[in-house]
Amino acid sequence: MSAGGVYCGYCGRARDEGDHGACARRLGVVDPPRFCAACARRMVVQVTPGGWTASCGRHGESRSA
Ligand SMILES: [Zn+2]
Ligand SMILES: [Zn+2]
Numbered sequence: 001m002s003a004g005g006v007y008c009g010y011c012g013r014a015r016d017e018g019d020h021g022a023c024a025r026r027l028g029v030v031d032p033p034r035f036c037a038a039c040a041r042r043m044v045v046q047v048t049p050g051g052w053t054a055s056c057g058r059h060g061e062s063r064s065a
Contacts, residue, residue, distance in 0.1 A: 005037020
């Protein structure tokens with residue numbers, strides 16, 4: 001999980017709105033985030049052999065550890 005984000009990376013809604021337990025589980029297993037945690041823009045996601053990269057037009061690229 002990306003720390004400090006305001007939005008859920010999986011569903012794009014505010015973290016304090018509703019229950020994101022299922023989202024966190026999905027993200028914790030294999031799924032790349034679909035939305036930027038800082039601005040909730042939809043990110044461009046690419047799955048790579050080693051994991052994934054997801055890039056936000058404003059906040060740049062993040063990648064799986
Ligand atoms: Zn969520
Ligand atoms: Zn962003």
